[in-house]
Amino acid sequence: MIEIRSVTKRFGSFTAVNGVSLDVAEGEFLTLLGPSGCGKTTLLRMLSGFETPTSGTLRIDGEDVTYLAPYRRNVNQVFQSYALFPHLSVAENIAFGLKMQKVPAPELARRVDEVVELVALKGFASRRPDELSGGQRQRVALARAIVPRPKVLLLDEPLSALDAKLRQQMQLELKRLQKHLGMTFVFVTHDQEEALTMSDRIAVFNQGRVEQVGSANEIYHQPKTAFVADFIGEANLLTAEAMARDGRAVRLRVEGGLELEIPAERWPAGWTRAVVSLRPEKILVSKRPLEAESVFTAHVMDELFQGALDRLHLQTDSGARLTALVANESALREAIHAGDVVWCGVHADDLAVVGPA
Amino acid sequence: MIPLPGSRVIVLLLAVLGLALAPLRAANKEINLFAWSEYFPQSVLEGFTKETGIRINYETFASGEEMLAKLLAGGTAYDLVQPPDYIAEALIKNRLLLPLDYAKLPGVKNILPEYLNMAHDPEQRYTLPYMASTVGIVVNTERVKEPVTGLVDLFSERHAGRIVVVDDARELVTAALYVLGHPLNEINAKNLAEARPLLAQWMKRIKLYDSDSPKTALLNGDVDLGYVWGGEAARLWAENPKFAYVIPKEGAHQFVDVMAIPQGAKNVEAAHRFLAYLLRPEVSKAISDEFPYTNPNGAARKLLSPAQLSNPASYPPGNPKFGTFRHLGETGAMIDELITDLKNAR
Amino acid sequence: MHALADTAPAHSSGRRAGVVAWLLLAPLALWLVLFVVVPMLGLLVYSFCQRDDLGRVVYAFSWENYARVFDPIYLKILGRSIGYAALTTVLCVAIGYPVAWYIARQRSPLRERLLLLVMIPFWTSFLIRTYAWIAILKSEGLLNGLLQFSGVITAPLSLLYTPTAVVIGLVYAYLPFMILPIYGSAEKLDNALVEAAHDLGAGPIRAFSHVIIPLTWPGIAAGIMLEFVPAIGMFAITDLMGGAQVPLIGNVIQNQFFRARNAPFGAALGVVFTLMFILTYALAHRRRRAAAA
Numbered sequence: 001m002i003e004i005r006s007v008t009k010r011f012g013s014f015t016a017v018n019g020v021s022l023d024v025a026e027g028e029f030l031t032l033l034g035p036s037g038c039g040k041t042t043l044l045r046m047l048s049g050f051e052t053p054t055s056g057t058l059r060i061d062g063e064d065v066t067y068l069a070p071y072r073r074n075v076n077q078v079f080q081s082y083a084l085f086p087h088l089s090v091a092e093n094i095a096f097g098l099k100m101q102k103v104p105a106p107e108l109a110r111r112v113d114e115v116v117e118l119v120a121l122k123g124f125a126s127r128r129p130d131e132l133s134g135g136q137r138q139r140v141a142l143a144r145a146i147v148p149r150p151k152v153l154l155l156d157e158p159l160s161a162l163d164a165k166l167r168q169q170m171q172l173e174l175k176r177l178q179k180h181l182g183m184t185f186v187f188v189t190h191d192q193e194e195a196l197t198m199s200d201r202i203a204v205f206n207q208g209r210v211e212q213v214g215s216a217n218e219i220y221h222q223p224k225t226a227f228v229a230d231f232i233g234e235a236n237l238l239t240a241e242a243m244a245r246d247g248r249a250v251r252l253r254v255e256g257g258l259e260l261e262i263p264a265e266r267w268p269a270g271w272t273r274a275v276v277s278l279r280p281e282k283i284l285v286s287k288r289p290l291e292a293e294s295v296f297t298a299h300v301m302d303e304l305f306q307g308a309l310d311r312l313h314l315q316t317d318s319g320a321r322l323t324a325l326v327a328n329e330s331a332l333r334e335a336i337h338a339g340d341v342v343w344c345g346v347h348a349d350d351l352a353v354v355g356p357a
Numbered sequence: 358m359i360p361l362p363g364s365r366v367i368v369l370l371l372a373v374l375g376l377a378l379a380p381l382r383a384a385n386k387e388i389n390l391f392a393w394s395e396y397f398p399q400s401v402l403e404g405f406t407k408e409t410g411i412r413i414n415y416e417t418f419a420s421g422e423e424m425l426a427k428l429l430a431g432g433t434a435y436d437l438v439q440p441p442d443y444i445a446e447a448l449i450k451n452r453l454l455l456p457l458d459y460a461k462l463p464g465v466k467n468i469l470p471e472y473l474n475m476a477h478d479p480e481q482r483y484t485l486p487y488m489a490s491t492v493g494i495v496v497n498t499e500r501v502k503e504p505v506t507g508l509v510d511l512f513s514e515r516h517a518g519r520i521v522v523v524d525d526a527r528e529l530v531t532a533a534l535y536v537l538g539h540p541l542n543e544i545n546a547k548n549l550a551e552a553r554p555l556l557a558q559w560m561k562r563i564k565l566y567d568s569d570s571p572k573t574a575l576l577n578g579d580v581d582l583g584y585v586w587g588g589e590a591a592r593l594w595a596e597n598p599k600f601a602y603v604i605p606k607e608g609a610h611q612f613v614d615v616m617a618i619p620q621g622a623k624n625v626e627a628a629h630r631f632l633a634y635l636l637r638p639e640v641s642k643a644i645s646d647e648f649p650y651t652n653p654n655g656a657a658r659k660l661l662s663p664a665q666l667s668n669p670a671s672y673p674p675g676n677p678k679f680g681t682f683r684h685l686g687e688t689g690a691m692i693d694e695l696i697t698d699l700k701n702a703r
Numbered sequence: 704m705h706a707l708a709d710t711a712p713a714h715s716s717g718r719r720a721g722v723v724a725w726l727l728l729a730p731l732a733l734w735l736v737l738f739v740v741v742p743m744l745g746l747l748v749y750s751f752c753q754r755d756d757l758g759r760v761v762y763a764f765s766w767e768n769y770a771r772v773f774d775p776i777y778l779k780i781l782g783r784s785i786g787y788a789a790l791t792t793v794l795c796v797a798i799g800y801p802v803a804w805y806i807a808r809q810r811s812p813l814r815e816r817l818l819l820l821v822m823i824p825f826w827t828s829f830l831i832r833t834y835a836w837i838a839i840l841k842s843e844g845l846l847n848g849l850l851q852f853s854g855v856i857t858a859p860l861s862l863l864y865t866p867t868a869v870v871i872g873l874v875y876a877y878l879p880f881m882i883l884p885i886y887g888s889a890e891k892l893d894n895a896l897v898e899a900a901h902d903l904g905a906g907p908i909r910a911f912s913h914v915i916i917p918l919t920w921p922g923i924a925a926g927i928m929l930e931f932v933p934a935i936g937m938f939a940i941t942d943l944m945g946g947a948q949v950p951l952i953g954n955v956i957q958n959q960f961f962r963a964r965n966a967p968f969g970a971a972l973g974v975v976f977t978l979m980f981i982l983t984y985a986l987a988h989r990r991r992r993a994a995a996a
Contacts, residue, residue: 422962425758426960429758577842578841694776
């Protein structure tokens with residue numbers, strides 16, 4: 001549906017998007033994820049037509065749209081600020097795109113009614129945007145953008161203005177809506193949790209480049225770069241040296257002398273040193289000995305209560321420092337506290353190489 | 358008195374203010390003069406202050422009617438006003454002027470007899486002539502080759518869009534009355550009805566109405582002919598003799614601007630001293646040097662150069678006969694309405 | 704007991720806030736009373752009076768002035784004045800809107816500098832600026848000189864002392880009053896709204912008519928209010944640049960107070976004129992409120 005080829009965008013001396021190539025399949029929910037200033041919004045604005053690439057091409061549904069004006073593109077956008085027309089009612093806002101397409105009045109009314117029902121805004125059609133709550137406005141913006149039936153819906157951080165509870169609810173609703181419509185969604189966010197919840201695929205952006213594209217699972221469990229590992233969730237990033245290799249696994253020694261095992265196919269051939277990522281929640285912690293490919297003991301330096309989770313700062317006997325997250329009920333039951341000595345286990349599968357050391 | 362802290366401050370402020378104003382309010386140390394704009398040379402005013410120590414506050418107006426309106430409205434207590442003759446007549450009839458003490462004005466003997474005991478002040482009790490002027494035709498002879506001798510020539514079709522006239526309803530109506538052969542002060546419904554079609558025709562041909570400075574448009578070349586104050590015409594001629602001045606053959610009128618002391622004047626004594634000063638031949642000549650109107654002061658005229666005396670707009674050759682405006686009263690409104698209506702009809 | 708103790712101080716502080724508000728408003732209120740209400744009442748009284756032959760107001764009741772106001776002469780003048788003011792307003796919107804929009808879309812230092820350029824003319828007296836226009840438009844003036852020098856025309860154009868000159872003068876005098884309020888609302892307009900319109904298929908023209916115009920309408924309306932009514936009453940420009948050929952209502956009223964010395968009639972004209980605009984404004988306001996509801 002969307003083909004992005006070597007697209008670069010410069011503003012003066014600043015390169016916002018740097019040679020990005022990306023494909024989006026029809027009906028796919030793709031998220032552009034990254035910190036602010038990483039170029040994800042600029043790429044989205046090039047898709048909607050508000051910016052023109054400095055070089056590269058953009059195709060939507062086979063048509064070259066690189067230099068096509070925004071009002072000639074069959075894409076619609078949900079704006080971060082919603083950009084609802086304050087002088088128009090909810091129904092008039094939603095009907096705007098259809099009116100521009102000169103859709104006949106009866107059909108226009110029917111389609112507006114349909115979408116008003118779809119986004120559960122019945123009874124609000126004659127209100128003005130400033131008489132609505134944040135969540136309602138968000139749904140108007142969504143309805144306005146989908147009612148012209150665009151080939152692609154672009155969403156620019158549409159949930160960022162909502163409070164946490166409403167946001168989670170809207171995440172589910174959006175996902176359900178996308179499935180229902182079968183529409184291609186390109187969704188921009190800096191919130192990794194949101195990206196993981198909703199997306200079919202995630203493209204992680206950093207400094208104008210795509211770091212990694214993949215499903216939520218791949219991105220989380222097999223980060224390809226230190227940036228991805230660190231930006232998505234949390235990671236213990238460890239410098240490791242290959243010590244020995246048997247058929248299935250490579251034995252690693254990380255800084256401080258701790259020894260860990262990683263599946264052989266994950267270790268790049270010919271490398272002796274690399275940075276590996278270990279998610280804090282993948283470190284098994286117990287007061288009793290436990291079973292895993294790598295097992296070691298560590299000191300609990302301190303403990304941070306975080307509601308559902310307990311965050312432990314550990315120091316291994318060999319001197320390596322690690323962060324671990326454990327469900328706090330087990331912390332209560334087992335009563336792990338600062339100063340305790342605990343057993344730690346790490347499965348080989350939970351290690352990922354994220355770059356050279 | 359209630360001992361409020363604020364009231365003491367106010368009393369103190371008033372006292373300071375009173376001290377500050379005291380020298381200003383001393384009687385006969387200043388004169389509030391209300392006169393036409395561009396009519397008193399600065400040197401003449403300064404000369405008087407230097408000689409007598411009396412300050413002159415010179416406030417100006419642009420038409421006799423404006424002067425009358427402000428004088429009647431009150432506000433400033435004027436010590437000297439400078440109405441044109443027909444306004445002076447109205448002021449005298451309504452007892453709004455103080456009689457002058459001619460014993461303090463020996464220079465009155467310098468005034469030519471034809472400027473004394475005129476219709477507006479037949480007993481010569483209230484006024485003193487300052488300058489006189491006619492209203493006549495100015496022709497830019499470089500642009501207008503055919504002769505212009507009267508009002509009919511001036512307002513003819515071939516001059517359409519090239520004429521400036523003073524923005525004064527009475528002057529326009531007077532011009533029409535002259536052409537129709539009616540006396541200039543017989544303003545009545547019948548005569549105005551007769552004047553109406555003639556004025557309607559003329560006014561279609563007028564480019565510009567300007568009382569303040571009709572000479573500007575002539576100098577700028579925006580118009581080539583004018584029906585203007587003689588003093589303006591005299592200055593045009595002095596600047597460039599291509600601007601010829603013509604006394605309309607159908608008839609012309611003269612008006613005299615006079616000096617008078619209004620009722621309520623605070624500095625009558627000082628006002629008399631200033632009037633006596635103005636009557637001196639050399640002072641009156643200094644005024645003529647800067648503003649070449651017709652000087653009614655015979656002794657001053659003797660001091661003028663031949664060039665000044667040969668200015669046809671100041672001293673029209675051949676001693677033509679002139680009419681003068683009389684106070685109109687109620688009928689004035691009819692003139693105003695007629696001209697407004699005609700301007701509107703364009 | 705608790706409730707009482709809680710509400711009492713809140714109550715008195717509310718009253719104190721009211722007193723403070725009145726104190727802050729007092730200078731404005733005093734100004735309005737002294738310079739608007741009192742003179743207007745004076746005008747109202749005058750308008751029912753008569754004049755003596757000198758032009759002094761005689762306090763004797765009369766309807767005559769109002770009868771004269773509705774004479775076709777003055778109605779026609781009023782109509783013409785409204786026509787001139789309307790043309791001026793339309794031209795000011797047409798010229799001022801793009802300027803205001805352009806300035807509002809600039810980045811910060813440039814934007815302030817451009818705004819300053821709009822305001823600089825106010826530093827010079829209005830009359831001096833009008834005389835400058837006379838110097839430009841007169842037969843031997845700058846514009847004719849330039850056109851003749853460049854060979855566009857052979858004989859000087861007659862520009863000064865024409866209705867065109869009056870309209871030029873009016874547009875010039877009131878343009879900043881149109882630009883500034885439009886700038887105010889254009890600057891507040893969120894660019895995302897324009898983008899949203901484009902995104903939904905509106906080209907530049909329809910984005911302008913469907914979104915930009917309605918959203919900057921408060922600025923346009925304020926500009927019209929600031930300009931239309933004063934333009935109707937303007938008299939200096941008609942006299943100086945129009946050669947006083949065609950009277951507008953402002954000239955007529957001014958004439959009544961000075962040359963014609965008929966203050967009661969001038970007052971009646973002023974009262975009718977003022978009432979008309981209060982009425983128009985009230986009607987427009989009601990319609991707007993009806994439209995909003």
